[in-house]
Amino acid sequence: xxxxxxxxxITKLTVKALRYYDxxxxxxxxxxxxxxxxxxxxxxxxxKAQFIVLLKSLDFSIAEIKEILANGDRDADLSYYLAExxxxxxxxxxxxxxxIQKMNLHIQSPKMxxxxxxxxxxxxxxxxxxxxxxxxxxxxRDVGTYxxxxxxxxxxxxxxxxxxxxxxxxxKEEADIEICLxxxxxxxxxxxxxxxxxxxxxxxxxxxxxxxxxxxxxxxxLDYAHRNHLKCLTPSREVYxxxxxxxxxxNENNYLTEIIIPIEEA
Numbered sequence: 001x002x003x004x005x006x007x008x009x010i011t012k013l014t015v016k017a018l019r020y021y022d023x024x025x026x027x028x029x030x031x032x033x034x035x036x037x038x039x040x041x042x043x044x045x046x047x048k049a050q051f052i053v054l055l056k057s058l059d060f061s062i063a064e065i066k067e068i069l070a071n072g073d074r075d076a077d078l079s080y081y082l083a084e085x086x087x088x089x090x091x092x093x094x095x096x097x098x099x100i101q102k103m104n105l106h107i108q109s110p111k112m113x114x115x116x117x118x119x120x121x122x123x124x125x126x127x128x129x130x131x132x133x134x135x136x137x138x139x140x141r142d143v144g145t146y147x148x149x150x151x152x153x154x155x156x157x158x159x160x161x162x163x164x165x166x167x168x169x170x171x172k173e174e175a176d177i178e179i180c181l182x183x184x185x186x187x188x189x190x191x192x193x194x195x196x197x198x199x200x201x202x203x204x205x206x207x208x209x210x211x212x213x214x215x216x217x218x219x220x221x222l223d224y225a226h227r228n229h230l231k232c233l234t235p236s237r238e239v240y241x242x243x244x245x246x247x248x249x250x251n252e253n254n255y256l257t258e259i260i261i262p263i264e265e266a
Contacts, residue, residue, distance in 0.1 A: 001031060001040040011049040026066050027052060060085065105210060105253070119205040119220035126260065128199045129160070132187040135178040146179050153189040154181050163258075165235035178235070202262045203230065206241070210252035214238070217259045225263065233262040 008015050021027035022039065027049055029039035041049075048069075055065050060081075068081055132154050134146045143164065150162070160182035167176035186194040203225060207217035225232050237260035244250055 001042055004039045007041040013049060024062055026069055119217050121203055121205050121224045124202060124204055126200050126202055128196055129182050130186060130196045131180040132183050132192040132194050133178050133180040134192055137174055137176055140175060143179055149191050150179055150181050153192045154183055154187055157184045157187060159184045161239050161241050163237050163239040165237055167235045169234055200262045202260045204258055204260045207257045207259060210255060221259060221261050230263045233264060236261045
C-alpha cells in the first residue's frame with residue numbers, strides 16, 4: 001500500500017490532484033484509515049491513475065474521464081473513446097479554421113462603413129423569365145444539396161445565372177427558399193418545377209464579396225426604399241453572377257451577387 005505522498009511521486013500527480021480525483025469519484029483510494037482518514041493506494045489504483053494521466057494528456061475532461069471509467073472495460077473500449085475524441089478535435093479544428101478565415105476577411109476587407117457605400121441602387125424593370133426550380137423549407141446552407149439536381153435536370157438548356165427567391169419578409173433559421181435556373185424552354189423533369197416568373201419592378205444593387213456581408217447590400221436597398229417611400233415586396237431575389245462552383249469555391253472576395261427586391265409605390 002502507498003501513502004498519498006508516495007503515490008503522488010510514482011504517479012506524478014500532485015496530492016491536491018489526488019484529493020480532487022477522490023472527491024470526484026474517479027480515483028478513490030482502495031483503503032482509507034478509519035481513525036485519521038488517511039488515504040492508501042494499491043497497484044490497481046496505480047494502474048487506474050496511469051490511465052487517468054493518459055486521458056488527461058489527450059485533453060479528456062473530468063466529466064469525460066468519469067464516464068469512461070463508469071462504462072465497462074476501459075482498456076477494451078479505449079480505441080472507441082479515442083476515435084470519438086479525435087473526431088471532436090477534428091470538428092473543432094474545422095470550426096476554428098472557419099473562424100480564422102472569417103477574421104482574415106475582416107482584416108483584409110475595407111471598414112464596414114466604407115463597404116456600406118459600395119452599393120449603388122437602381123430601379124429596374126425585370127422581364128419575365130422561364131425557370132426550372134426547386135422550392136424547399138430549410139437552412140440557407142442547404143442550397144448546395146439541391147443545386148446539383150437542378151443542373152442535372154436542366155442539362156444544356158440553361159439561359160443565365162442561377163438565383164434564389166426568398167419568400168419570407170424577415171430572416172428565419174428555417175426559410176422558404178426557391179432555387180431557380182433560367183432556361184431556354186420549360187423543362188420536363190419530375191425533379192424540378194418548370195414555370196415562368198412574371199415581370200417585376202424592383203430595387204437592385206450589385207454586391208461584391210462573400211455571402212457573409214450580403215446584409216450590407218440589403219441594408220442599402222431598404223434604406224433607399226424608406227427614404228423614397230417605396231413598399232418592398234416578396235420574394236426577394238439573389239442572382240449569383242459570380243460565385244462558388246460545384247467543386248471549387250474560388251476567391252469569395254470576387255463573388256458578384258445581384259440583390260433584387262420588388263417594390264410598389266407607397
